[in-house]
Amino acid sequence: MTEETAAHDTPRLPTQYAPGEVEDRLYQRWNAAGYFEVDPKSGNPPFSIVIPPPNVTGALHLGHAFGHTIKDALTRRARMRGFEALWLPGMDHAGIATQTQVERHLATTEGKSRHDLSREEFVQRVWDWKHEYGGKILGQMRRLGDGVDWSRERFTMDDGLSRAVGTIFKRLFDDGLIYQAERIINWCPRCQTALSDIEVEHRDDDGELVSIRYGDGDTSVVVATTRAETMLGDTGVAVHPDDERYRHLVGRTIELPLTGRHIPVVADEHVDPEFGSGAVKVTPAHDPNDFEIGQRQNLDAVEIMDERANVTAHGPFEGLDRFEARPAVVAALRQQGRIVDEKRPYVHAVGHCSRCDTVVEPRLSQQWFVRVAPLAKAAGDAVRDGRVRLHPPDMAARYFDWVDNMHDWCISRQLWWGHRIPVWYGPNGEMVCVGPDEDPPTGEGWYQDSDVLDTWFSSALWPFSTLGWPDDTDDLRTFYPTSVMVTGYDILFFWVARMMMFGLYAMADRGPEESVPFRDVVLHGLVRDKHGKKMSKSRGNAVDPVDWMDTYGSDALRFTLARGANPGSDVPIGEDWVQGSRNFCNKIWNATRFALMNGAKVSAVQAGDDSSGALPPSDQLSTADRWILSRLHQVVAEVNTAYEEFHFARLCDTLYHFAWDEVFDWYVELSKTPLQHGGAEAENTRAVLGHVLDVTLRLLHPVIPFVTEELWLTLTGEESITVAPWPRADTRLTDVDAEGTIGELRDVVTEVRRFRSDQGLKPGQRVPARLHFDRPLLVGFEEHIRNLTRLTEPADGFSTTTAVEVAGVRVELDLSEAIDFAAERNRLEKDLAEAEKHRASAEAKLANSSFTSKAPESVVANVRAKLTETEAEITRINNQLAALPKS
C-alpha cells in the first residue's frame, strides 16, 4: 500500500465534532463491555469513590455536574493506571423532601392527606412514587458520562442499607451513645418535624424589638423581645446577680401582663446586664437559652404553641398563628400601657428550615440524640493525625471548629418515610432496642417508636454500608477505606464529619489507619454564574446543565467545570466558556482528522507501557519531532503532579495550552513540510504525530471522555481508551536543545508575521524574500520559515527594500508595493523603548553592589545574560532604524 492510498483509506470524519451522535453510543458500549464493573478479587490495587448520594427527588444541577466530573476524572485515571477502580453510585431517600413531594402528589391527584391512609399504605405510595418519578438524576449521570458501576447501585432505604442502619443504631444504643431526652429542638411547623442544628439556616431578617413593662410600681421591670407572643409562656424574669438595679427584686414575684400569673425574678449569670434593660423574660418551653435558665433556676416550662405554631391558650389569642399572635399581643399590651419602646425594623438573626425556608420554632419535645463527644473527637483526631487529608488544607480549621464544638445530634424525625427507630416500648414502661436480626417483643401493649431517623444518619454510613457492611464482604475488604471523598465545602459537616464519625466507630476493629472512611477529602467550590453570583431560581440565573450538554456536548460542560476547579474557590461559569470548551473539543477533532488524513500511525499500545517505545530512534527524528516529544513528556509529568494535588484547573489548562498552542498551532504546522516531502521523513512524522495525539488523547480522556474515545478508537484501532494504559512520563525524551531551537524558530516566524501584519500585507499574500543565517542554529529551517510566513524565493531582479532580523536570522524582503515606513518606524521605536527599559533595569541591578554580592549567583548570571541580549537587540533595532529612509 502506498502512502497516497493510505491517506485515502483512512476513515472520513466530518469536519465538525457532533457530540449528540457519539455520546449515547459510546456510553452504552462502555457499559455493555463492563468497563466500569469491578472485581474485588482481581488482585489489582483498589481505588474507590462513593458518590455522596444525591437526593432521590432531585435533578442534576451544575453542582452535581461539577462534583461528578471530578469524581469521574479521578476514577477513569485510576482505571487507566491499572487500579481496580470503583465508583459506586446511588441515592439517599431524602426523608422530608420525598415525603413532602408524595404528600403533594397525593393531595393533587386524590385530594387526600397522608393521614387518610395508614402508615404502611403511605410508605407504599412513596415507593411507588420513587419507582415512577424518582432517580431522574441517574439518567442524567449517564448523559454526563459517569463511569460508575451500575451493578452496585445503592439506595439508603434498600434492605442492605436498612440493615446497616439498624445495626449501628443498636450498637450506639448499647454503647450509650444514643439516648432519648426532652429538649428544646428546632421544629419546622411546616414540615412537622424536628431538625438538627445544621438543618437550620440563620439569616438576618427585619423584625421588631418591643420593650414591655412587667409588674407595677416598685416591682416592675422592662424586658425587650423580638417575639412578643412568647410572653404568654414566660415563667420568670432573669437578671444578672451583680446588677444593682434589680437586686431588690430577686426572689420576689412580678405580675406577667395579660395572663394574671405572677412569675419569679431570678438571678442568672447568663444574663448580659449591658444588653437592653439588663432584664430578660424567660420562656423555657420556647427558647433554647431560656430552657437552660429554666433548668438552672427550676422554672416551669409552659407550652403555649402547638406543632403548627398556633397559640394554644390564653383566651383571645388561642388559635392564632404565631405571626398573627405577635401583633395581637403587642396591641393588647399597648392598650394596657405596657409598651415602653418599639423598634421597627429591628434586624436580627432568624433560623429558617433549610428544606422549606419556614421560620424554625424552638420546641420542647422528646427526641433521640447521638452523644457526639467521643465520636467527634475521633473524627477530629483522624485529620489531626494525617490519616485523612483535607484538600485544600485550610478547610481543616473549619472542620476542627465544627467537630470540636459539636452539639449532640438530634436524629429523630416525625415522618413516616425513613428508617423507623428500632425501639419498642412495653406496657410497664419498658424500652427495648431491637437489632436488625432480632425479633421485636410481642404481646399486649408493646409498640414501636413512631419516629424515623434523620436521612443523614443513613448517609453517614454510606462509605461502608454500600460495600456490604455489617457483613464482611469481598467489596468491603477490598474497597474500604475508600480512596477519595469529593464533595462541596458547603456540606463538610453534613457528610464528611458524620461519615468520619460513623466510619471510625463502625470499622474501629480495623485499627486507626484502616477504619477511616476515606484517605483524601476533596472539597470543591460552588458553581456560580458568570459574574460570580450564586445561582438560584429566584435570581433567574440558574442553568440546567442538560441544556448545555444538548447544545455543546457533555465533554464541553465537563471541561469547563474542571478547568474552573481551582482548589478552595468557587467556580463561575457562563455559556461563553462552555462554548469555548466545545471549540476546544472540535479543535482536537480536526487536528486528529488532519493526522488521520495524512496517515498518522500508532503502534500497538501495550498494557502498562506507552507507544513511545515504537518511535524511531531519536537520531533519525527531526528537531521538531524531538521538541514536541520532549514537551509531551513534560506535560505528562505536569498532569500527573496536578492530579496528585487535585488541581484540576491546572491540569486542564496545561493540556489545553499544550494541545492547542504547541501541538496544533506549531507541531501540526511544522509537520506539513516533511509530510509533503514523503519518504522516511514523512514516515517518522506520521509516527510522532500519531504518538503525540495518542498520548494527548489519553491524558485528556478522564476529563473529556467522549470525544477522546471516538478519536482514539479511529486513530489506534484499539478496544477502548477507557482501559488504555495511562501515559508515563519518559524523561529520556527530554531534549533541551530541540526546545531552544524551536523556540527561536517560533520567534522568527512570529516576528515576520508581525511585520507582515504591521505592513498591512494580506495573510495569504506571497512575498519574495531572502534569508540570511548569522548563526547556524536555524540554518536547516529555511523551508519551514518560508512555509509558515508565506515567503517565496527571491526571483530575478530581487532587491531588498526592508529587512526583519531576529534570533540570528535576517529576512530581507522585496516589497514592490510602497512600504509603510512610518508604521515600521513606530514599531521599531516601540521595541527600542521597551528594550532600553530592560537594559536600564538590568544595568541598575548590576550597578548595585548589594545585589551582586547578596543575590544568588544564578540570578545575577541571568541578569548579565539578559543585559547582553538586550544590548544586542538595541543594536539590531538601531541598525534597522538607520536603514529606514527618512519619511
Next chain:
RNA sequence: GGGCGCGUAGCUCAGUCGGUUAGAGCUCUCGGCUUACAACCGAGCGGUCGGAGGUUCGAGUCCUCUCGCGCCCA
C-alpha cells in the same frame, strides 16, 4: 461578636520557594475562508497587582495597619 477567605487587564480568574519583561480564557481592534478546523487562522490593544507603611539587594508574593467584598459559626 469569633473564625476563615478574597481584592491582579473591560469581565471571570491563574500566578509554585520572594528573583529575567505579571499570564490565561472571554471581550475588544485590525487583517484573512492560508485544502485539519470560520466552532478557524494571523497580528494587536489592554494592568502603578485595593490603599498606606515596613522587612529585603529585590515584594503581586512576607509583616503591620487600613478600605471594600464574601463565607462559616454564635
